[in-house]
Amino acid sequence: MKYTTLSALALPVLASAHGHGVAHRARQDDGSAELSDANAAGTGTATNSLPTTISFSLITENPTAIPISDIRTGTAQLQSTIAISTTYAAGARPTQISSAAGLPDALALNPKDYPTLDKTPPTDTPEVQEWISQVMNSGVDIPDIPVTNPGGCGNNTAALANAAQNCWWTCGGCVRDTDITTCPTKDSWGVSYDDGPSPYTPNLLQYFDQEDIRATFFVVGSRAISRPAMLQDEYMMGNQIAVHTWSHPYMTTRTTEEVIAELGWTKKIIHDALGVTPLYWRPPYGDIDDRVRAISTAMNLTPIMWTRISADMTFDTTDWSIPGGTSTAASVLDKWNLIMGNSTKIDTGFIVLEHDLFEQTVDIATGYILPQALAHVPKYNMTPIIECLNMPLANSYIETNDNSTNPPPLAAALANRTSTSGSASAGTASSTASSSSSSSSGHSGSGSSSEGSTSSSSGAAAGIAFNSGLISAALGMVAGASALLF
8 A cells, every 4th residue: 555745734632641440360370470560550750750761672673663762752743644545435345344335425524514523512412312312212221320520539539439339440440241351362462542543543554554453443533523534544454443432531520411422423423434333432541430331332332441450550551641741652662561571471362552643652553562562472463352352343333243143232231131130030039139239230231349359240241142032132122223323
C-alpha cells in the first residue's frame, strides 16, 4: 500500500489518561513471582524523577524509529503524518468478512447530523429517547446504583464503601464473568488501541501493513465522525472496530440516560460509516460498575478491559501519560518490559492498553513496543482481541456474528435469566436462595463479589452454554428489534 506524507493536523482536546484495573492472577510456581511496577500508582509523579534512559537492553527496534530521547513528554512533536492507504468507494466489501455488507459512502456523512464533538450527547433527542425506550424494555434489570462524583475514589466515600458490591472497577478492580480481561491461550496478545482515529493512526496502520499486524481499535465517536474514511481504512485492513463512547467520559459519573447516549451515538456513527455494528466496547479509564454493565448488555455490548495480575502490575503501558506530561518514553518502555516479563508468568494470554490518539503513543508503539513484541521468544500470537478469544473477525459485529456459537450479550443475558428463573421455580430452598441472590445484583449473569476478591464468578457461562433452546428463544425476542442496531 502507498502512503502520502501530510503536515500534522491539530487534535481536539480529549482526555486519555486511564486508571488501573484488576483482572487476572499470576501463576504461582518456582521462580514465577510477578515483576512489579514501582510506578503503577504514580500517575502524578514529577517527570524529573522518571528515567530518561531505559533500564534494559532492547531486543530490536524499528530502524526508522524516532529516538527515545526525541519522544518528548507533554509537548507536541509536530512531525509529518501520512495519508490513509486507500480511499474506498461506497459498496466496497472487506475481504476478511465475506458476509459483511458493502461500505456506506463516507462522503455522505454530515457532522451536523451528530452530536457536538467531545461532549456527552443530550438525552432529549428523538434518537436517544428511542434508545432509552429500547433499553428499558429490553428485559435487562438496570441496578439503582448512584452516579459517582468526578475525582475518583477519594471523592466518592459512599461509592467506595460499596465498590465490591457494585463491582466498581475503578476502585478495587472488580470484574464480572462477562468482562473480557485476557486471551485464553498462553502467549497470545489481543492487540488494541484506544481513542482514535487520529492524524497519527495511519502511521500505525502503515507499520501494521509492513509487519502483517492487525488489532482492535476502540473508537471514540467524536473521532469517527471527524475521520470516517480513516475508520473505513482501519476496518478494511482487517482490524476489529469496537466502541469507546462518544466523548470519553468516566461512565459511572453519567446518568443512565447519558450512558445510553454515549454508547448509542458511537454505535450509530460506526454503523453509518462501516455498515456493521460492534458487539464489544471498552469503558474509558476502565470506569464501569454493574449499572453501566447492565446498560451495555441491554445495548448488546460486551466490556473488554485489559489484563491485571495484581494491584501493582497492570498490563497498561501508560503511554497516555507521555503527552499528559507525567511519564517519559523511557519509563513507558520500562513498563512494557515488565509486561513482557510477566506475560511469561501467567497461564493465559493477555490484553494491553495502548493508544493511537497522540503522536508520542504511536511513535513508541511503532518504534519500540511492536518491534520488541515481534522479536519476543516465545513468539507472541498477535491478533485482534476477537481472534485471541478464538472467534472469527465476523463475530465482532451484530450483522455478521454467528449467533449459534456466540450469542449476542442481550440474548445471552435473557437466556441466562430465564434459566435461573426456571431453576428457582423448581421449589428447592437452595434454588430460591440462588435466584434471589442473582436478582439482587440487578445484573444478569453477575454474582456477589467477596471482600478482597478481584473478580466475581457467577456460573453464567455454564447457564448460557447449555441452554441453546433458551438462547434461540431470546434471539427470537430481539431479532426484529432495532435495539440491536442503535
